[in-house]
Amino acid sequence: MADGNAHVAAKSFYEEGTTKKSTGITSWLFSTDHKRIGLMYLVTITAFFFVGALFGVLMRLELMAPGETIMGAQEYNTLFTLHGVIMIFLFIIPGIPAIFGNFFLPLQLGAKDVAFPRLNLLSYWIYLIGSVLVILSLFMQGGPIDTGWTFYVPYSVRTTTSVSLPLFAAFVLGFSSILTGLNFIVTIHRMRAPGMNFFRMPLFGWSIYATAWIQVIATPVVGITILLVIIERSFGVGIFDPALGGDPILFQHLFWIYSHPAVYIMILPAMGVVSEIIPTFSRRTIFGYTPIAMSSLAIAFVGYLVWAHHMFTSGMSDTSRVIFSLLTYIVALPSGVKVFNWVATMYKGSIDPKPPFLWVMSFVFLFSIGGLTGLVLGSITADIHVHDTYFVVSHFHYVMFGGTGTIVFAALYYWFPKMFGKMYNIKWANINALFYIIAFNVLYFPKFIMGYQGMPRRYYDYLPEFADLQMLSTIGSWIMFATLVSIFLNLYLAIKKGKKAHNNPWGGVTLEWQTSSPPPLLNFDREITVNHEPYDFSQLKELDYESK
Amino acid sequence: MSQSNGAVVNQLHRDDLGAKLGMWVFLFTEVLLFGGMFLVYAVYRFQFSDLFKLAALELNTGLGTFNTIVLLTSSLTMVLAIVAIQKNKKNLSLFYLASTIGFALIFMVVKYFEWSAKFSHGIYPGSEELLNRQNGEILFFGLYFVMTGLHAFHVIIGVIIIAVLMVFVYKNKIVHDNYVKLENGGLYWHLVDLIWIFLFPLFYLIH
Amino acid sequence: MEHVNTEHKTHSHGYGIYVLVWLALIALTSITVTVAGVDFGKLALPIALFIAAVKSALVINYFMHIKFEEPIFKVFLLLSGTTLLVIFILTFFDVFYR
Numbered sequence A: 001m002a003d004g005n006a007h008v009a010a011k012s013f014y015e016e017g018t019t020k021k022s023t024g025i026t027s028w029l030f031s032t033d034h035k036r037i038g039l040m041y042l043v044t045i046t047a048f049f050f051v052g053a054l055f056g057v058l059m060r061l062e063l064m065a066p067g068e069t070i071m072g073a074q075e076y077n078t079l080f081t082l083h084g085v086i087m088i089f090l091f092i093i094p095g096i097p098a099i100f101g102n103f104f105l106p107l108q109l110g111a112k113d114v115a116f117p118r119l120n121l122l123s124y125w126i127y128l129i130g131s132v133l134v135i136l137s138l139f140m141q142g143g144p145i146d147t148g149w150t151f152y153v154p155y156s157v158r159t160t161t162s163v164s165l166p167l168f169a170a171f172v173l174g175f176s177s178i179l180t181g182l183n184f185i186v187t188i189h190r191m192r193a194p195g196m197n198f199f200r201m202p203l204f205g206w207s208i209y210a211t212a213w214i215q216v217i218a219t220p221v222v223g224i225t226i227l228l229v230i231i232e233r234s235f236g237v238g239i240f241d242p243a244l245g246g247d248p249i250l251f252q253h254l255f256w257i258y259s260h261p262a263v264y265i266m267i268l269p270a271m272g273v274v275s276e277i278i279p280t281f282s283r284r285t286i287f288g289y290t291p292i293a294m295s296s297l298a299i300a301f302v303g304y305l306v307w308a309h310h311m312f313t314s315g316m317s318d319t320s321r322v323i324f325s326l327l328t329y330i331v332a333l334p335s336g337v338k339v340f341n342w343v344a345t346m347y348k349g350s351i352d353p354k355p356p357f358l359w360v361m362s363f364v365f366l367f368s369i370g371g372l373t374g375l376v377l378g379s380i381t382a383d384i385h386v387h388d389t390y391f392v393v394s395h396f397h398y399v400m401f402g403g404t405g406t407i408v409f410a411a412l413y414y415w416f417p418k419m420f421g422k423m424y425n426i427k428w429a430n431i432n433a434l435f436y437i438i439a440f441n442v443l444y445f446p447k448f449i450m451g452y453q454g455m456p457r458r459y460y461d462y463l464p465e466f467a468d469l470q471m472l473s474t475i476g477s478w479i480m481f482a483t484l485v486s487i488f489l490n491l492y493l494a495i496k497k498g499k500k501a502h503n504n505p506w507g508g509v510t511l512e513w514q515t516s517s518p519p520p521l522l523n524f525d526r527e528i529t530v531n532h533e534p535y536d537f538s539q540l541k542e543l544d545y546e547s548k
Numbered sequence B: 001m002s003q004s005n006g007a008v009v010n011q012l013h014r015d016d017l018g019a020k021l022g023m024w025v026f027l028f029t030e031v032l033l034f035g036g037m038f039l040v041y042a043v044y045r046f047q048f049s050d051l052f053k054l055a056a057l058e059l060n061t062g063l064g065t066f067n068t069i070v071l072l073t074s075s076l077t078m079v080l081a082i083v084a085i086q087k088n089k090k091n092l093s094l095f096y097l098a099s100t101i102g103f104a105l106i107f108m109v110v111k112y113f114e115w116s117a118k119f120s121h122g123i124y125p126g127s128e129e130l131l132n133r134q135n136g137e138i139l140f141f142g143l144y145f146v147m148t149g150l151h152a153f154h155v156i157i158g159v160i161i162i163a164v165l166m167v168f169v170y171k172n173k174i175v176h177d178n179y180v181k182l183e184n185g186g187l188y189w190h191l192v193d194l195i196w197i198f199l200f201p202l203f204y205l206i207h
Numbered sequence C: 001m002e003h004v005n006t007e008h009k010t011h012s013h014g015y016g017i018y019v020l021v022w023l024a025l026i027a028l029t030s031i032t033v034t035v036a037g038v039d040f041g042k043l044a045l046p047i048a049l050f051i052a053a054v055k056s057a058l059v060i061n062y063f064m065h066i067k068f069e070e071p072i073f074k075v076f077l078l079l080s081g082t083t084l085l086v087i088f089i090l091t092f093f094d095v096f097y098r
Helices: A002-010 A025-029 A034-062 A073-109 A117-137 A164-190 A203-235 A248-282 A289-305 A318-346 A355-378 A380-386 A390-420 A426-453 A464-497 A537-541 B006-012 B016-047 B049-056 B061-086 B090-120 B135-170 B180-204 C016-037 C041-063 C071-097
Strands: none
Touching (some): A025 A034, A034 A117, A073 A248, A073 A390, A117 A164, A164 A203, A164 B016, A203 A289, A203 B016, A203 B135, A203 C071, A248 A355, A248 C071, A289 A318, A318 A380, A355 A390, A355 A426, A390 A426, A390 A464, B016 B049, B016 B135, B016 B180, B061 B090, B061 C016, B061 C041, B090 B135, B180 C016, B180 C041, C016 C041
16 A cells, blocks of 8 residues: 555656546546646636737737727727637636636645546536637638627627627637536535535635636526527527617626626636735735635625626616615625735734735735726716726726736746746746736726726727827836736746756645645545644644745 | 546546536526526516517417426426336336436427417518517517527437436446436436426416 | 545435325416416416426425435525526616616
8 A cells, every 4th residue: 555655656647647648639638637627728728818918919009009000990899809708708717717726626625636527628628619619700701709798789789790609609618617617616515635624625715616606607697698699690589689679788787697796706716816825925824714715705695796887877777776886885895804814814924925925915906906996986976987988998907917817827826836846937937026017007007097088998099188198008018918928938948947846835734735746646645634724834844845 | 545547536436416416506507597588588578568468379378288297297207217216127217218208209399389380370580470560579489489499409408318318227327326317317307397387387378 | 524435315205206296296287377367467477486486396396306405405506596586686676667
């Protein structure tokens, strides 16, 4: 028995797979190992992230100067639609759950894999099919979609561009998201190591759990909405088209019933990652474990009650506008619970500002700006002034990119040594963090000002008085893109010729740091039993870790 | 415990409760999928209540009732197939499963005649006859075709699932002490029934 | 939370109870069809939905076995049911007052 274990420990999951051959492309594409699936998501999602970012840079180039710069109105419509579709459906929604959830949830639970490994592979395949459909739709008859990522009717029913295929792609991607969520729910309920009850589960697990429920319960609603639009386009059935008695505002309700909770699919896992990184780099147990765990569930639930704050100017009833505005403010409560507990965790901690921690600090800064400007948008009167302006665009880039996007990088820096067994250049990573936060604010902060001054979103042209700020924002986009390339170059070089990483380079105490880097196929070379809290740093005395 | 191949471990790992939990979570997604359509129905029925009544008169209540009974009976035979396998009566279980498929097919045939009757009266999506009517009626028939159509699609999927389950029972992959697949297939089938329980009064019984 | 080979707890009921439930369902179907013929005015829809709810409760509890499953299944069911209800109510704040 002991010999067998030693044998298993020697081989990492790169050397031993679930397929017959353990190297080559098929050993990845047909692997049911959650770690390999997580890495496949990492590669695919990163590729699409760069495509989406490139589209963003092109849009900024067009907006560099007034008038037509590099493209016309129709091309610009296509670009902002694709930028939105790719960034939302292909990058930010699957981002943290599919990459880091897949890789680290079973590790943190002390499990050998997720509950349904084959279903897990299937959801990756469905994701891949969906993304291929998005790409294919660009070359369909009628030209690429130009509706904006929100697909609002009646325009999406009437436009002659290719709308049905990208809509179907979104449906397929939603299905992938649902299956991932389903898998995580059952994994968390059934696969925890002996002794790990719900309240000994790392907070990342809690946030994934809350996210998974949103994925499962909310996604079908947008699925059917999308399907109805496709049916309406294909067969001329009267459902949303006002000419046939349909109600376009009802479409907006259905769309946001999913798409608002979807912003919590994006941000909750990010908050979970923050709750992992802050204790590790403060060497202190998390302050208020239970409130943070419960606030994840609370955000998930309250997230269902606020969708119509996207629709204050749509013409819905005044009663519901007041109700949704009120409910919107309630979301701030559980979010605040998290932030205060994070700060309290750091208080009197022994803070070690390594790259993951610096990125988390960037998150706190950027996400706070995003969150506070959200309050402006949540109040009806202010919203009417800035609705559909750059103010909104800036707000959701601060929360989505500045929030979740930043944490994708934080998580990558945090778990990279575990995933690849290599360490990246720390100094380089620190410089990247600095450039990132500068580039981010140069790129997006001018948009708050422009939006407040009345610059509407989704226009390829603008009045001359916005020229300076637009130029500034465009320059920001160049710095940002260079920083993004630099981030991935650093990581790529680390994979190629980085130093071998310690099994526990940061001194973390959750279970993923108690196995080798990279982990063996079945994650641990021993049976795991848990008998303490997840962030009990007194364990560090017995654990092996890399000290400064 | 020193398994060197993950695939082997995956097969050894058996968790019936987890499997059922997963199935239920999947069923919720179906409920919410149809829930979205019921929401559309509710809003339009509220906005066009009189026209919905007018349009509903053209549906055949008799056929609808007949189909309801057929589907309820198929749910019964489905659950009896599980009882039979629990009692280790393989052939009886196969018989019940075959009857379930039989009832499902009857349901589909009746549906076919219902739809073709509508088509022959010129009522189908985008038809001139329909477009000349009032908005509420267009919406009613639009929803009628989409909702019963999507439900019928689920019936077809259900038939395929039950057919696969029959193969499993036949090949002894589903046996008296390991039948969670059959239970999960049954859960899916009952959901199809459940949705019809609501579709029936909402479309056929408005007077 | 042992998760190795959680064997089935069988609740074998025999055929009888399921046939009874089926008879109840058929009976409720005939009631709802009959009642639809009577003019209850505004009450017609609530009555029809109530009967449908009773029928689905029977299907969920017996055919789908929820009555005999562990509490977590009921929690899940409640959760998704509540969400659906909330979505309906909040949407109608718009539609009803528009």
